[in-house]
Structures are given as structure tokens and as C-alpha cells.
Amino acid sequence: xxxxxxxxxxxxxxxxxxxxxxxxxxxxxxxxxxxxxxxxxxxxxxxxxxxxxxxxxxxxxxxxxxxxxxxxxxxxxxxxxxxxxxxxxxxxxxxxxxxxxxxxxxxxxxxxxxxxxxxxxxxxxxxxxxxxxxxxxxxxxxxxxxxxxxxxxxxxxxxxxxxxxxxxxxxxxxxxxxxxxxxxxxxxxxxxxxxxxxxxxxxxxxxxxxxxxxxxxxxxxxxxxxxxxxxxxxxxxxxxxxxxxxxxxxxxxxxxxxxxxxxxxxxxxxxxxxxxxxxxxxxxxxxxxxxxxxxxxxxxxxxxxxxxxxxxxxxxxxxxxxxxxxxxxxxxxxxxxxxxxxxxxxxxxxxxxxxxxxxxxxxxxxxxxxxxxxxxxxxxxxxxxxxxxxxxxxxxxxxxxxxxxxxxxxxxxxxxxxxxxxxxxxxxxxxxxxxxxxxxxxxxxxxxxxxxxxxxxxxxxxxxxxxxxx
Numbered sequence: 001x002x003x004x005x006x007x008x009x010x011x012x013x014x015x016x017x018x019x020x021x022x023x024x025x026x027x028x029x030x031x032x033x034x035x036x037x038x039x040x041x042x043x044x045x046x047x048x049x050x051x052x053x054x055x056x057x058x059x060x061x062x063x064x065x066x067x068x069x070x071x072x073x074x075x076x077x078x079x080x081x082x083x084x085x086x087x088x089x090x091x092x093x094x095x096x097x098x099x100x101x102x103x104x105x106x107x108x109x110x111x112x113x114x115x116x117x118x119x120x121x122x123x124x125x126x127x128x129x130x131x132x133x134x135x136x137x138x139x140x141x142x143x144x145x146x147x148x149x150x151x152x153x154x155x156x157x158x159x160x161x162x163x164x165x166x167x168x169x170x171x172x173x174x175x176x177x178x179x180x181x182x183x184x185x186x187x188x189x190x191x192x193x194x195x196x197x198x199x200x201x202x203x204x205x206x207x208x209x210x211x212x213x214x215x216x217x218x219x220x221x222x223x224x225x226x227x228x229x230x231x232x233x234x235x236x237x238x239x240x241x242x243x244x245x246x247x248x249x250x251x252x253x254x255x256x257x258x259x260x261x262x263x264x265x266x267x268x269x270x271x272x273x274x275x276x277x278x279x280x281x282x283x284x285x286x287x288x289x290x291x292x293x294x295x296x297x298x299x300x301x302x303x304x305x306x307x308x309x310x311x312x313x314x315x316x317x318x319x320x321x322x323x324x325x326x327x328x329x330x331x332x333x334x335x336x337x338x339x340x341x342x343x344x345x346x347x348x349x350x351x352x353x354x355x356x357x358x359x360x361x362x363x364x365x366x367x368x369x370x371x372x373x374x375x376x377x378x379x380x381x382x383x384x385x386x387x388x389x390x391x392x393x394x395x396x397x398x399x400x401x402x403x404x405x406x407x408x409x410x411x412x413x414x415x416x417x418x419x420x421x422x423x424x425x426x427x428x429x430x431x432x433x434x435x436x437x438x439x440x441x442x443x444x445x446x447x448x449x450x451x452x453x454x455x456x457x458x459x460x461x462x463x464x465x466x467x468x469x470x
Contacts, residue, residue: 073277
């Protein structure tokens with residue numbers, strides 16, 4: 001191999017910062033010749049806002065409250081939760097009385113006004129939540145399917161995020177705020193009587209949920225201005241126990257309690273609702289939005305067919321694309337800027353989260369917000385371009401068509417309208433001690449960003465491609 005060829009190839013790699021998945025979108029063979037030009041090109045593409053009325057939210061955090069934003073309108077959050085018990089749970093003997101039952105909602109963070117007056121309501125579920133129903137974990141889940149709206153609630157409580165209604169403590173340097181909700185003593189007595197009826201009702205979490213307590217539904221019924229991010233939900237059953245004293249008689253009374261927790265082993269489902277103001281925002285032709293939770297995503301339509309048509313005989317070394325955020329107007333309680341954004345093919349926007357995937361840098365990519373230049377930048381999505389092109393070729397051939405025949409590939413594109421579309425989604429990222437991403441989930445916090453772009457022809461964005469012609 002000639003030295004001249006090696007130098008040119010090395011130069012292209014250094015200039016364009018290609019990864020080890022540099023891809024060819026045309027021929028894989030390198031024809032003879034000494035000169036290997038390294039070039040750049042740019043292509044315009046269009047974006048638009050996409051209404052996301054529901055997202056997959058299998059999480060241990062429950063959201064509660066109502067907040068009306070000047071820009072995005074009213075948002076409400078409520079949740080349903082089940083409780084678990086230890087396997088083969090046993091009540092102590094010599095219990096003399098069930099003295100009370102309380103629900104503890106604990107959180108360290110919240111959004112909005114700390115002293116705003118709110119009121120919550122607690123109802124019991126009258127139907128067991130289907131364990132294998134994946135729709136339960138979407139934020140469009142309908143709590144009315146699981147409780148009787150006409151029945152009297154088991155508890156009402158006036159509260160504020162921080163104030164007289166809450167207990168505010170610090171544990172190991174972490175602030176923990178607790179809302180204690182008093183529940184009917186009769187429900188606690190019912191739970192104990194079910195144990196006396198059949199101890200197998202407490203054999204495991206499934207038996208407990210089926211036979212003792214199917215779960216609860218918690219919603220905010222009054223107030224506006226606060227969303228709680230609840231990370232611990234506990235049901236506490238209080239009882240009195242008669243103990244044997246030093247005299248040998250059972251004449252010593254002790255007050256104790258059992259805790260039943262809402263954990264990842266049982267179902268906890270958030271229900272979110274936005275008002276119709278989001279419909280007007282997604283129609284704005286001069287910008288797009290990303291807003292969580294379950295609000296708005298940004299969709300981009302990449303000119304993949306055009307790139308292939310003009311560079312099918314070249315090797316694609318890199319493709320860079322950035323999305324610039326507009327600075328928002330001042331607000332009393334501004335939403336946070338999403339720190340991570342997932343770019344994923346539109347056709348995978350649901351399965352990505354349902355299947356607990358992480359980015360593969362082929363059909364999905366991750367970008368961290370840069371406060372220096374106010375952008376989300378994806379530095380090399382060339383593998384995505386190549387993947388989509390190869391997918392089109394493969395599926396046209398599989399259907400008996402010719403991928404080089406205009407009639408055939410146009411027909412395939414009309415049958416697969418999302419093949420060249422990606423969606424930007426605000427996400428939360430978990431990393432291990434080696435700073436490797438181990439989990440990606442939909443962001444459920446109050447976050448938003450307005451991005452340059454939109455359906456207006458004047459607002460098209462540009463992607464830059466780097467290619468080598470052999």
C-alpha cells in the first residue's frame with residue numbers, strides 16, 4: 001500500500017474524529033489511485049414538535065400535585081400503588097388491639113411553591129392491577145379502572161410541600177420530608193382480621209395484594225402550584241401487644257407497628273395529564289419543544305435518501321448535528337433544562353424504554369446539554385444514516401423489488417414513513433462507578449427547552465457530513 005494513501009487516510013481520521021464504526025454508504029472496495037480527497041457537505045432538515053401524551057414510566061418515584069405553567073398550561077400528577085409484605089409474614093401473638101393505620105409519603109425534592117396550600121385524597125383500589133399489562137406503566141393509565149369514584153375516600157389531607165403539615169428531617173446529609181396521612185382504623189382491623197382468617201393471605205406480596213389490600217390511589221383534589229417527587233411510600237399498621245412481665249404474667253402493654261412498603265417488586269403507576277395548551281405549542285412553526293413529563297418531544301426528518309443519492313460511491317466518515325436551545329423568559333418557578341436528550345428512531349421510541357435498552361450509537365444516541373453553547377450536539381450519527389439505507393435496501397429486496405429502481409424505493413418509503421425520522425426525548429441517565437451508562441429512562445421531572453427549528457421553511461436546520469471519495 002502506498003505511503004500517500006496511508007497519510008491521506010490518517011488525515012481524514014484526525015480531521016473528522018471518526019469512531020471505529022466509520023461506514024461506507026456506497027461500495028466497500030477501494031479503487032486504484034493515489035489521491036483520496038477528504039470532503040465535507042451539509043444538508044438541511046426539518047423538525048417539528050410531537051405531542052407525547054403518555055410515556056413509559058416504570059419507576060419507584062411517585063408524582064403528586066398540580067402546577068399551571070405560564071407557557072405549558074396545567075399539569076396534574078397522581079398515582080396508584082400496591083404494597084408488599086415479607087414472604088410468610090406473621091403477626092405477633094398476643095395482639096390486643098389494632099390502634100391505627102397511617103400512610104407515609106416521603107420526598108426530598110419537589111417543584112413549585114413550598115408553602116402553597118394543597119389537598120390530597122386517598123382511595124382504595126377495588127380491582128387487582130394486571131401484572132403483565134404493560135399499559136399500566138404508561139402515564140395515560142386510567143385510575144378509574146381500578147377504584148370506585150363514587151365510594152367515599154378513606155382519607156383527605158390538607159398539605160404544603162414544606163410547612164406545618166410535613167415532618168422535615170435530615171438523614172445522612174439528605175433532607176427527607178414526610179407527609180403522614182391518617183387512615184381509618186377500621187382498615188387496619190380489616191387487614192389483621194384477614195390474617196386471622198387465613199395466614200396464607202400474607203404468604204407473599206401477590207397473595208397480600210389479591211386477598212388483603214389491592215392498593216391505593218392518591219390524587220390532589222385542591223390547590224395549584226406544587227408537584228411532589230415522592231420516593232418512599234409506606235403503610236404503617238399500629239397495634240398493642242401484651243407482654244409477659246418479670247412476674248410471669250402477661251400484664252405489660254407494648255405499642256408497636258408493622259410497615260408495608262410500596263417497592264419495585266410491586267406495581268406503582270403514575271398518571272399524568274396536561275391541558276390543551278400543549279396542542280397550540282406543537283403547532284408553532286418557528287420552534288420546537290422538549291418538555292417532560294409526558295409533554296412534547298422534537299421530531300427530526302433527516303435527508304437520508306438525498307445523502308445516499310449524492311454519496312453512494314463515497315465512504316461516510318462522520319455526520320454531526322446540533323440542536324440549539326432558546327433562552328426562556330424569566331419565570332417565578334422556571335423548569336429545569338433537560339440535562340440529557342436521547343435521539344432514537346421514531347419507530348423505536350416506545351420499545352426503547354419498554355425493553356430497558358441503552359444507546360447503541362447506531363439507532364440511538366445520547367447527548368448531554370452544553371451550557372457553554374446552549375446546545376445538544378450529536379457528534380457522529382453516520383452509523384444511523386448507513387443503518388437506515390441498508391434497511392431500505394434489505395427490505396426492498398426481501399419484498400421482491402429493486403432498491404435502485406425509483407418506483408420500488410418510493411413505494412417502500414410510502415409504506416414506511418418513519419424510516420428517516422428520529423425523536424429527541426428528555427431522559428434520565430444512570431451510570432456505574434466507571435462512568436458507563438447502565439440505564440436510561442424517560443425524564444419525569446418538570447423540565448423543558450425550546451429549540452431552534454420548526455416546520456417553517458426558513459427555520460430548517462443543517463447537518464454536516466464528512467466523507468472520503470476513493
